[in-house]
Amino acid sequence: MSDHHALANPGSPRIPAGLLGRSTLARAVHDCTELVRLAVLLPLALLGGCLFPPNLSVSDGDAGVNAAPTILAVRSDLEELPEGGSVVFEKGSGSVNVTLYDTDVADSLFVRVFVNYDVTDPTPARSTCAAPCTPPCTAIQRSATCDFMTICTDADVDSADPRFMTVMVFDREPLDSGTPAYKAMPPGGLSGTRSLLLNCIAAPN
Amino acid sequence: MKTLRSILGVLALSLAATACLSVPESAKPECTKMSDCDTTNGEVCEDGVCWGNPPEGAFVAVISPPSDRNLVTKELTELVISEQGWLSSLQLERPVTVSGDVDAVCTPPAICDRGITATITITRDSHFAGGPGFKTVVSTKTNTSGATFEANLPRTRDGDAEYIMTIVPDGRGDQPSSENLSARLVPPMRVELGVPADISKVFVLGGVNLPVVDGTLVAAGGGGLSQYRVVAMGRWKVGAPPIEVSTVDYTDADGKFRLVLSDDLEGDVEIVAKSWGGTSAPTLRLGGIASDGPSIHVLQQPAMLGSKATITVPVKGKDGGGEISPVRGARVRITAQTTSSTMPGSTLATFVAEGTTNDAGVASLEVLDGQAFRASYKLEIVPPASASVGVVFDEPLEFGNQPDMLLPARVKVRGVVLDNKGEPIKDVSVTVRPSLRFAWSLADKPQAFLSAIPAATAITPSTGEFVVWVDPTITDLWGHYDLVFEPPTTGKYPARAPLWVQAEVAIGSTDTLSLPDVVLPDAAFVHGAITDPDGLPVEGAEVKVFRVNTTLALCSMVPNAPLSCPIPATLQGRGASDALGLVRVTLPR
Numbered sequence: 157m158s159d160h161h162a163l164a165n166p167g168s169p170r171i172p173a174g175l176l177g178r179s180t181l182a183r184a185v186h187d188c189t190e191l192v193r194l195a196v197l198l199p200l201a202l203l204g205g206c207l208f209p210p211n212l213s214v215s216d217g218d219a220g221v222n223a224a225p226t227i228l229a230v231r232s233d234l235e236e237l238p239e240g241g242s243v244v245f246e247k248g249s250g251s252v253n254v255t256l257y258d259t260d261v262a263d264s265l266f267v268r269v270f271v272n273y274d275v276t277d278p279t280p281a282r283s284t285c286a287a288p289c290t291p292p293c294t295a296i297q298r299s300a301t302c303d304f305m306t307i308c309t310d311a312d313v314d315s316a317d318p319r320f321m322t323v324m325v326f327d328r329e330p331l332d333s334g335t336p337a338y339k340a341m342p343p344g345g346l347s348g349t350r351s352l353l354l355n356c357i358a359a360p361n
Numbered sequence: 362m363k364t365l366r367s368i369l370g371v372l373a374l375s376l377a378a379t380a381c382l383s384v385p386e387s388a389k390p391e392c393t394k395m396s397d398c399d400t401t402n403g404e405v406c407e408d409g410v411c412w413g414n415p416p417e418g419a420f421v422a423v424i425s426p427p428s429d430r431n432l433v434t435k436e437l438t439e440l441v442i443s444e445q446g447w448l449s450s451l452q453l454e455r456p457v458t459v460s461g462d463v464d465a466v467c468t469p470p471a472i473c474d475r476g477i478t479a480t481i482t483i484t485r486d487s488h489f490a491g492g493p494g495f496k497t498v499v500s501t502k503t504n505t506s507g508a509t510f511e512a513n514l515p516r517t518r519d520g521d522a523e524y525i526m527t528i529v530p531d532g533r534g535d536q537p538s539s540e541n542l543s544a545r546l547v548p549p550m551r552v553e554l555g556v557p558a559d560i561s562k563v564f565v566l567g568g569v570n571l572p573v574v575d576g577t578l579v580a581a582g583g584g585g586l587s588q589y590r591v592v593a594m595g596r597w598k599v600g601a602p603p604i605e606v607s608t609v610d611y612t613d614a615d616g617k618f619r620l621v622l623s624d625d626l627e628g629d630v631e632i633v634a635k636s637w638g639g640t641s642a643p644t645l646r647l648g649g650i651a652s653d654g655p656s657i658h659v660l661q662q663p664a665m666l667g668s669k670a671t672i673t674v675p676v677k678g679k680d681g682g683g684e685i686s687p688v689r690g691a692r693v694r695i696t697a698q699t700t701s702s703t704m705p706g707s708t709l710a711t712f713v714a715e716g717t718t719n720d721a722g723v724a725s726l727e728v729l730d731g732q733a734f735r736a737s738y739k740l741e742i743v744p745p746a747s748a749s750v751g752v753v754f755d756e757p758l759e760f761g762n763q764p765d766m767l768l769p770a771r772v773k774v775r776g777v778v779l780d781n782k783g784e785p786i787k788d789v790s791v792t793v794r795p796s797l798r799f800a801w802s803l804a805d806k807p808q809a810f811l812s813a814i815p816a817a818t819a820i821t822p823s824t825g826e827f828v829v830w831v832d833p834t835i836t837d838l839w840g841h842y843d844l845v846f847e848p849p850t851t852g853k854y855p856a857r858a859p860l861w862v863q864a865e866v867a868i869g870s871t872d873t874l875s876l877p878d879v880v881l882p883d884a885a886f887v888h889g890a891i892t893d894p895d896g897l898p899v900e901g902a903e904v905k906v907f908r909v910n911t912t913l914a915l916c917s918m919v920p921n922a923p924l925s926c927p928i929p930a931t932l933q934g935r936g937a938s939d940a941l942g943l944v945r946v947t948l949p950r
Contacts, residue, residue: 229428235426236426236428236903239428242499244482249929255937278717279690280717281745283746284815286818287849301790303816305816315535316535316544316609333689355480357604358602358604
């Protein structure tokens, strides 16, 4: 197929080649075809590269969608605490190490431990800790250590019934106000939970 | 022209690379060849990390399996670390099983084979001083053969302490239950046993020769006190905390109760009678009850208790901006106590009301308005963790409308965390908690109060700065605190900064305590492979490395250390195993 050589607009003035041959600019541009190519390609390359940066992280999910953080493991000084299982803590001692998973690697994660939390009579977290995104923020798995010295109160020690303990991870820092109290987050925040039955024993005399 | 083209080409590529390829910065290996490491001290380069040259001295360790594997925790009383940083013997073990039936003693013609549903707590002291020891809790399952249980434990070896197994019958709720009468039939039982191999036993609770305590709860004006839960508190071992060591009884209108005590108790017991059914009534206590024989007692309720009244306590404090504002989430506790008479052996009546401040900073508590307690109410307030306002302890509470309770300011402890090269470290978790010296210098009651104050925490920004808030005094005793610094450990190439404790930071009378720069010591990276008994890698296991505190001088230097003076071993580092069972630990040098 032959190219169509007709002018798109027959009304446009024709410029004889001989006239261009006398133009300094035209001659320079004609001699630097590479420059012309680069002048066209460079902005495209810049734009293309900038607008569509390669996502080299295997851990990222779909862009723009916040993934919920999850708790992979909760470990006391002694053992991994099984989901839904009974655990024993001595009042005034101990800590737990929480292994967290969040594909949003740039999110800082906040751990809160509640005991017998009741939406009608909410009480603040008895233990808090955090796992920030540590530059270069590539870890989808992180850990945080929460002090458990105050997880058991005198009333818990006195109680014959185990307490319901929830270890929660938030991907936005819980707010000082809002509902549910002590768990409310800025819009878009998500959380993960692990529940255990807490048995409290007194410290040695 | 050719030169111009080349320059432009390079320029374009450079621009493209720098401006457009927003490749996420990846962690950098600290070594690529052996000469990058301190080979003269044994370090080796492997996987981009210089391993080895561990700190001198003895270490102990605890290896914990993941909960979904049939393996048990193992203590290593001597952790072997090679010069090249390899941790040996990180092999977990299979458990031995203790199982059996829990029955009540049977005295014909009573119906025999009565399964007793129970909660069984099994503990064992650690193999090394200050170690976490072993604790597990299991419940019985009811089936056709009665109430059975099974628990997995580390095998008992020669020289190991025996397990202490406490079997506590169920049905010990605050209110009587018609569904489970186990706790009303038989008292708890304590057994010491070694478990060198799987064992199965029948545990028989109760007995015809056990001591029985009979008694009556009597109202101030005469007549029995109903709706009380009555139990005896005592211990099997000197220095152990008091626990429930009898059957549980619930009083009817005649106020009578009968408790069967457990066997082999140490010392006296205390009868504790707590009201249930929504009535605000004091708890009655009578101590000095012999635990080795039968006895009969009367617990007399004090007179002039009054009726139920609501006290609202508005709690305020200075917020971050210096404004006085309500404190939300503070735990408010009101206590009082009195005796039924001034005679020795009279009944002690204690009253406790607890609540949490709402969004307006107000806690509403139900108390008794009679003269018996009116003059003895004391107030305790504990604000939420990391608040800049402090606690109130044992403050007399005037009955009636409460003025705003302004919490005292805490002392701001500030500092900067640096690595051993003097560079600030980001994302270090800073936790401040009372030192043992401080806690054990306090009497029992303030010591218990101190242990209920949540630890303040902070995370350092890129400048390495931190601010944590502490209570300067408890009962006029100036505070001493331990600051625990835990650098981030997750990541392929962790920071060369170890977990570190700055002990015994003394708090003064100033509003702010500016600490000298906290320079974390150099760190050694060590690693190992956690395997199962077959030598296969175990993913999700954890190893914790400790140093044992050999100096116990503190125990004799403070007035109120526990009898067992449990100075904990100091955690040096911890790590969880990956899919190949490999675990990495950072230790302070």
